[in-house]
Amino acid sequence: MARPVLVVAEQLDAAADMVVDELNQRDVPVVRFDAATFPQQLTLTAGHRPTEPGWNGVLDDGCRSARLEDVRAVYWRRPGRSAIADTVPEPYATWAQNQADAALLNLLAALPGVRWLNNPHHDRIAAHKPQQLTAATRCGLKVPRSLITNDPDAARTFAKQVDAPLICKPVLGGRLPVGEGRALMVATHHVDPEEFDDSIRSTAHYFQEAIDKAYEVRLVAVDDQVFGGTLHATSAQARTDWRTDYQHIEYGTAPVPDHIAHGVRRFLAYYGIVFGSFDFAVTPDDEWVFFENNPAGTWAWVENRTGLPIAAAHAEYLQGGNE
Incomplete structure (x- = not known):
């Protein structure tokens, strides 16, 4: 039997849908689930013996199952976090969620010879924007002149050195909750150095020359x-x-x-x-x-x-x- 690909993604994810369709056309077996279904709908059982190279066990959502030792690849595509039953009170619910998240991800990451796209342990480091500029420069890519600071005087000095339009962008991606289930995207925006004041001290600001x-x-x-x-x-x-x-x-x-x-x-x-x-x-x-x-x-x-x-x-x- 052909070895399956695990697709770990939210149920409504267009990219995951497209990849699953492509794999189906190639007759590659796929087991798709959202990490948010663990542990309430998804069952995981895995064991390890000292004489074996990896973990053996089964992932089963009640409709489909995959043996861990047979998995050929994991497509980890923005899944939700493990969902713990409402009957579990705090602080135990948060503790249980962390345990479930770690068990699912770390067991999959421990499987030998499995292709990842991408391993989220690596993604977390690769998502750091300041380090990305350093890595890009080392790899021969041109990057904008940049400054991260909470010092308005440093921001003004940077503006004079660049002597060109500036933008400001978030250091960390994500959306800003604004109430009633709504979230605001903090967009890249132009800034006027003449308006720099002590409000810059309120947090870290990421300035770049506008290309x-x-x-x-x-x-x-x-x-x-x-x-x-x-x-x-x-x-x-x-x-x-x-x-x-x-x-x-x-x-x-x-x-x-x-x-x-x-x-x-x-x-x-x-x-x-x-x-x-x-x-x-x-x-x-x-x-x-x-x-x-x-x-x-x-x-x-x-x-x-x-x-x-x-x-x-x-x-x-x-x-x-x-x-």
Whole structure:
């Protein structure tokens, strides 16, 4: 019997849907579940003996099951956290959730010879934006001049040194809860150094020189393959942060220059990951400037808008060649 791929993702995830479809077309067995179903709907039983190379056991959701020793690959795609029954009071519920999260992830990570896309232990490190700039520079990619500070005087000095427009962006991604189940995305925005004041001391601020863009690229890398989806903004708002004005973006594709592809592959290898959603700006002089990489970033919209075979690249890697 063919070895299965575990797809660990939320139920409503377009990227996971596309990868599962590709694997089905290749007759690769798939067992998909959300980590949020553990331990209430998903059952895990695993044992280890000193004479065996790894853990043996079963994952079973009541409809499908997979033997741990048979798993060939894991596609870990933004799953939810383990959900503990409401009958368990605090602080035991939080303790139980941490135990369940650790058991599921660490058992899968301990399976020998399993391909990961991506191992979340590596993702956590690869998601750190300040270190990304260091890694990108080491890998031969051009990055913007940047400053992280809570000192308004340092921010003013930086602005004078750059002597060009500045933007401010979050150090850490995510959304800001604003009540009633709503969340606000903190977008990249232009800042005026004349307005810098002591409010900068309230937290860390991430300033960068604003790069003059001809267009932007969401570069999706899967193992050795790279795909360049272009975003041409037609409004000032979209040119600053395309996520804030989808109505004014024109999509397309662009060949990835060899030196950029080489730098991206080195970047992935640096972190021990095989997938990334990279954001680049391309200047009017055709120079590619690295902004950041999201090791669990979205890409389904790139394929849907451009036809780039990104899901097929995922399936090819997870399948593992001719296995």
